[in-house]
Amino acid sequence: MIGTYLKTTGLALALGGWAGMAAADPSLDLVGPLADYKIYVAENTAQLVADAEAFTTAIKAGDLDKAKALFAPTRTSYEKIEPIAELFSDLDVSIDARADDFEKAEADEAFTGFHRLEYGLWEKGSTEGLAPFADRLMADIHTLNERINGLTFPPEVVVGGAAALMEEVAATKISGEEDRYSRTDLWDFDANFAGSQKIYDLLKPLIAKQDPEFVAKVDGNFAAVDAVLAKYKEGDGYVSYEKLTDADRNLLSSKVNTLAEDLSTLRGKLGLG
């Protein structure tokens, strides 16, 4: 099915009249990376279901410390596959929207999901009243899992996902708005980078030969990001976002925006419109 879709796209592009930088028929080359990416997403979705079970169970059991400890690691599988998860915008809103997406902010009835729970656990310091939100999150994640399993991955979304994750970091993560109550933003950073780099690494063999300069630059920027994040590692995760220095935030910001600029050309390089 993916193959057919790709064939059509490749044909349309080949007839487009532009002397592309990509092979005449990019479709066959992409089949392998897309299949690998689908496995990566499936593994992460399965992990998300399992982690969310533990997280929401802790909340419903009133175990505040355990719930707080599980919040950031549970989110990472979601953040890694955000380009795919975001295809279901209804679920993305109920799972991952932030208070300022709503007119009444935290008090808004439509405010649910991870950040509603985060607000309760950190700002209110209690699991009280969170059970309905925990149930809703679990149900949404099950629905997400089912939908992803039945999804044909659009190649331009997968290829474009590498840049989309960087746009996500640049727009809402670098400012420290994402996990404003728990300050676990660096866990999300790391997951977004991992998700972007996964896509890039899968596609790299297709472009390495024709564009070694591009590959060297992107590799260098991913490595620079890793080096900055490594300074803030603690246990299995990261220290509070507040510990990030201004200089390191500027460095991350410049790398993220440059990765977004460069990775935004991946679709074109691979002949996808």
Next chain:
Amino acid sequence: MTGCPFITDRRRLLMGLGLGAIGTLAPAAQAREAAQPNVDDAPHGHAETAAQSVPFHGPHQAGIVTPRPANGIVAAFDVVAASLDDVETMLRLLTERAAFLTQGGAVPERDPRLPPADSGLLGPVVAPDNQTITLALGDSFFEAQPALKPLKPARLQRMVQFPNDALEADICHGDIVLQFCANLQDSNIHALRDIVKNLSEYLVLRWVYEGSVPPVPPAPDGSTPSARNFLGFRDGSANPDANDAEMMGRVVWTAAPDEPAWAHGGSYQAVRIIRNFVERWDRTPLREQERIFGRAKNSGAPLDGGPKATERDVPDYAADPDGAKTAMNSHIRLANPRTPDADKHLILRRPFNYARGAMKNGHLDQGLLFIAWQADLQQGFIAVQNLLNGEPLEEYIKPVGGGYFFAPPGVAGPEDYLGSGLIDAARRA
């Protein structure tokens, strides 16, 4: 640079577009177009002002003694550079973009499967539109690089709070600032977008202020008055003559023997974001407003002049030793007491007015994007501001941001780049 190739390109382009469009229009639509302008027509631009261009190359950067066009943007950035090589690459790239953006031309076409090279907001051909882009370096730019630190201009420092200031950290300072000036604000926005896109690897945006000044038709004798600020007063009446090269050599261009050689021909820039309490000002009696400034509001003339006095007249303070006409604590008398000594404090003001919507208290967020250029920051802006501390105008204004910067000398030619003298000096050291 001449505007000729640009005009030819643009005419050809417009003709092409026009013919193409008419070819596809239904007869009724053609008739409509011929009859009268419609809601969806773009406002009429002016080919003449669009073609105006300011030379990019020269001994000094443009945008300093250049006549100020109607619109300006100041954007402050932090620089991400691991080495002197990175700094040089950044400066070369910035120079390349600024040269194109100020001189205009056709935007390169790319494979449509790639993101376009340009935002496209000015269309496929960028008009020069009097665009200037002026680079100035902050204290932190030099402090961040060990090789640059010893080469910092002698009077460059981090802006410190004056008594009436209420500085907001997120609109202060910056490793560098870029000042964009053009006839149309869209040109400035286009240029800023281009820089942000092309220099993402090196520049992280800190703050941006957009401003404008209200255009005024020239008088019958060809002279043009100073533009008004948001307090309704003419601003810049006492400016030194920017066409007087000898005067600019003293007032604006840095040349002191204790300044590093690379900095000669550059200039210190003081940027101040000065909020105006416009509601309160508009409730203040006219006579008091005039007493606070020391000028007549309509004409801009000093208060000791007759009915025919103009803003260019020089007040005679010797004849008014007690401030009966021009109050001793009026803005203009404090800033420039017209004593022989006052000459060394001259600065070249080139400000814009800004308006940024509403504040939490339900008041308008408006004010002056103050920009002053001088050869000596200490003797210039800092000395003048110290003379002004405590002035009655303070009740109506609140400086909240800005910073001090140093604009390196100009780009000599196509092989040169902004700040090359500094980088060369750093490599020699």
